[in-house]
Amino acid sequence: MTWRFMTGVLLLLTLAAFLLSLMAGKVWIWPMSWAADNANGWIFLELRLPRALLGLCIGAVLGLSGAVLQGYLRNPLADPTVLGVSASAALGGVLAIFLGINLVPFGLFGCAMIGAGASILLLLAIGRGGGPIGFILGGMVLSTLAGALTAFVISIAPNPFAASEIINWLMGALTDRLMEDVLTALPFMAIGALLLLTTGRALDALTLGENGAKSLGVDLFRLQWLIVLGVGLSVGASVAVSGVVGFVGLIVPHVIRSFYGEQPSRILVPSALGGAILTLTADSLVRLIPAPGEMRLGIAMAVLGAPFFLLLLLRYRKGAA
Amino acid sequence: MNLNVQNLGFAHGNAPTLEGVSATFEAGKFSVILGPNGAGKSTLLACLAGLRKPSSGTAKLGDEDITAMPAPTRAKRIGLLPQGAETHWAITSEALVALGRIPHARGAGASADDRRAIAAAMSATATDGFAQRPITQLSGGERARVLLARVLAGEPEWILADEPLANLDPGYQLDILDLLLQQARGGKGVVAVLHDLHHAVRFADHVVLLHQGFVFAQGAVDDVVTARNLATVYGIDALLSKDEEGATQLLIKGKMRS
Numbered sequence: 001m002t003w004r005f006m007t008g009v010l011l012l013l014t015l016a017a018f019l020l021s022l023m024a025g026k027v028w029i030w031p032m033s034w035a036a037d038n039a040n041g042w043i044f045l046e047l048r049l050p051r052a053l054l055g056l057c058i059g060a061v062l063g064l065s066g067a068v069l070q071g072y073l074r075n076p077l078a079d080p081t082v083l084g085v086s087a088s089a090a091l092g093g094v095l096a097i098f099l100g101i102n103l104v105p106f107g108l109f110g111c112a113m114i115g116a117g118a119s120i121l122l123l124l125a126i127g128r129g130g131g132p133i134g135f136i137l138g139g140m141v142l143s144t145l146a147g148a149l150t151a152f153v154i155s156i157a158p159n160p161f162a163a164s165e166i167i168n169w170l171m172g173a174l175t176d177r178l179m180e181d182v183l184t185a186l187p188f189m190a191i192g193a194l195l196l197l198t199t200g201r202a203l204d205a206l207t208l209g210e211n212g213a214k215s216l217g218v219d220l221f222r223l224q225w226l227i228v229l230g231v232g233l234s235v236g237a238s239v240a241v242s243g244v245v246g247f248v249g250l251i252v253p254h255v256i257r258s259f260y261g262e263q264p265s266r267i268l269v270p271s272a273l274g275g276a277i278l279t280l281t282a283d284s285l286v287r288l289i290p291a292p293g294e295m296r297l298g299i300a301m302a303v304l305g306a307p308f309f310l311l312l313l314l315r316y317r318k319g320a321a
Numbered sequence: 322m323n324l325n326v327q328n329l330g331f332a333h334g335n336a337p338t339l340e341g342v343s344a345t346f347e348a349g350k351f352s353v354i355l356g357p358n359g360a361g362k363s364t365l366l367a368c369l370a371g372l373r374k375p376s377s378g379t380a381k382l383g384d385e386d387i388t389a390m391p392a393p394t395r396a397k398r399i400g401l402l403p404q405g406a407e408t409h410w411a412i413t414s415e416a417l418v419a420l421g422r423i424p425h426a427r428g429a430g431a432s433a434d435d436r437r438a439i440a441a442a443m444s445a446t447a448t449d450g451f452a453q454r455p456i457t458q459l460s461g462g463e464r465a466r467v468l469l470a471r472v473l474a475g476e477p478e479w480i481l482a483d484e485p486l487a488n489l490d491p492g493y494q495l496d497i498l499d500l501l502l503q504q505a506r507g508g509k510g511v512v513a514v515l516h517d518l519h520h521a522v523r524f525a526d527h528v529v530l531l532h533q534g535f536v537f538a539q540g541a542v543d544d545v546v547t548a549r550n551l552a553t554v555y556g557i558d559a560l561l562s563k564d565e566e567g568a569t570q571l572l573i574k575g576k577m578r579s
Binding site for chain 2: 074201204205206207208209211212214215216217218219261262263264
């Protein structure tokens with residue numbers, strides 16, 4: 001099967017998952033009532049559409065970031081959280097809730113983006129002249145620090161309600177996001193994703209190691225910039241608008257590799273589509289599974305993804321043996 | 322066209338240092354850089370490949386400064402087979418060889434030129450039989466040939482190889498040496514860092530012998546690889562003789578007794 005054919009299939013699946021996300025929920029809304037001038041029409045426009053768009057974009061940037069980072073570090077265990085951007089953006093968001101800035105329009109988004117921006121600047125300073133290893137150690141230190149500070153903020157929350165609000169936000173969800181939220185995050189995600197999509201050839205060259213890549217004329221310093229900015233902007237914006245959604249960036253590139261082979265450049269676009277499919281499907285299931293309140297997306301993703309991933313691993317092991 | 326370094330010095334980080342190294346490598350010759358561990362062989366090769374910037378002196382291709390060349394231009398003219406035969410990801414042999422075309426890439430997809438160069442490189446190294454096999458399933462000898470094919474696919478004027486024989490069985494070592502020699506006879510410049518002195522005396526046209534960051538001796542192989550030089554630089558007691566076909570044979574008898 002060719003790349004084009006498989007990617008065409010993924011595109012159709014993405015469309016299907018997007019439509020499912022528009023329709024599914026406590027109330028099923030069929031396409032004929034999307035433009036209706038009644039409650040269903042309102043639900044579609046104000047709730048479902050922004051939510052589905054968000055799921056599409058967040059899933060895509062997480063899948064893409066995961067594929068790029070795994071390629072860059074030549075390590076299948078890397079995911080978008082390794083750079084510490086998610087943790088820093090989360091810290092920004094948590095501080096915003098703690099200080100009540102989230103009540104100002106775009107206050108939470110702004111604070112989270114400031115957190116992401118700070119981590120981008122720090123990473124670029126750390127990475128100066130160093131190889132991927134120093135760079136990633138810096139990212140992990142940053143991640144740990146931001147995580148500790150986040151825990152500190154939660155521990156000094158003035159009342160249980162504030163603490164629970166922070167924790168709930170951290171777990172990641174696409175619920176009750178407005179079209180404005182989506183439109184604010186979209187440019188950051190789009191620019192970040194475009195930067196990441198230009199890295200394919202350099203990631204391929206890194207298959208030969210750093211010296212091999214350099215001898216092919218690849219500028220590793222430029223690649224590092226592209227990755228920090230690309231992941232920082234897109235993942236930062238996704239955390240800012242929906243909290244930390246794990247799993248997608250780690251798992252999706254693996255699943256994609258089992259169909260597309262392991263060449264880094266070949267899995268970038270498919271990983272973005274795969275991420276969107278997984279996120280949209282998980283977020284639709286969250287609405288359909290009867291639960292008190294609603295299951296958090298991050299939890300649903302793990303519940304849905306982990307068994308599937310294990311199955312895949314078992315199949316892969318058999319194939320390898 | 323030659324590759325030359327003039328009064329080259331290197332002192333950065335943990336890499337072995339070089340001092341006042343001047344040497345000239347001619348196209349069409351199989352040149353070998355020799356010297357004990359830590360003598361600066363790989364550092365010199367990295368300066369020739371443009372991967373490291375000399376702290377003093379110059380590294381030039383003809384009369385162009387290698388460090389001043391734009392990276393893609395340099396990559397088209399100087400190919401490097403790095404140390405360690407490093408590969409990640411289970412891509413096919415053909416996909417790996419195709420990486421050699423990256424300096425020539427324009428837009429997406431492979432051009433007719435790319436396909437021709439990849440096919441030629443794979444046929445020259447007899448790797449076309451397993452073009453579609455993942456590199457993780459190849460034997461060490463097959464993988465070494467695929468990696469060399471990757472360098473050839475870029476059609477560089479110069480082929481620099483850093484310890485290309487490491488971890489290979491004798492038969493496979495000779496395969497790689499034959500391929501490099503064939504490239505040199507075809508007019509390319511070949512510079513290899515080697516550890517095995519037996520191979521050096523059999524294959525090299527020109528030898529640069531490094532010792533503690535200096536050039537200890539350089540020139541035709543028979544003038545450089547002498548019992549006396551080996552004793553001083555490697556601390557070994559070696560016997561050199563001509564066999565009935567006139568080829569130099571080397572026998573290492575043991576360490577020098579001090």
